[in-house]
Amino acid sequence: FRVTRISSDQRVYLKARMFGLIAGILLFVGSSSSLLVVNKAASNSLPALQLSFLQAVFTVVAMLLASWLHKMTSKQTNKASFRPLLSGFDPAFAIKWFPVSLSFLAMIWSSLYALRPLHIPAVMAFRNMMLIGVAISDVFLLGSKIGTGSTI
Numbered sequence: 001f002r003v004t005r006i007s008s009d010q011r012v013y014l015k016a017r018m019f020g021l022i023a024g025i026l027l028f029v030g031s032s033s034s035l036l037v038v039n040k041a042a043s044n045s046l047p048a049l050q051l052s053f054l055q056a057v058f059t060v061v062a063m064l065l066a067s068w069l070h071k072m073t074s075k076q077t078n079k080a081s082f083r084p085l086l087s088g089f090d091p092a093f094a095i096k097w098f099p100v101s102l103s104f105l106a107m108i109w110s111s112l113y114a115l116r117p118l119h120i121p122a123v124m125a126f127r128n129m130m131l132i133g134v135a136i137s138d139v140f141l142l143g144s145k146i147g148t149g150s151t152i
Contacts, residue, residue, distance in 0.1 A: 033124070036120060036124065036127075039112070039115060040115055040120055040123075043113075044116060048109075048113070051112065
């Protein structure tokens, strides 16, 4: 075991990475918790059809915002990372992805109905267990290797 000294530039870089990691974790926890609380309040107070309409409107707004951000970042970095959202409608592409969209909508619809009788701490506990379960199954079923250097 050998101890090596790190330079001040490396120390600044490591502090910035650690700050980014901690900020990312806190933002994820905060946004996930607030999303759960808002969905719980909305599912108890709004009719299901009205709630679905509001989610559809917010989804379109989020897609337009993502498309705008993609255009801005691709101009700055000269990279195109994904297919532009508003590049035109392709019926073959839509038909191919229709079952996935339908499955996603069924999952959202059923989770809204399941959220009504449950308490928020129970939902948070099951959601956190699912994240751990996905990570464990990713390692054991798909053979992915998770290293400590991937997070820092």
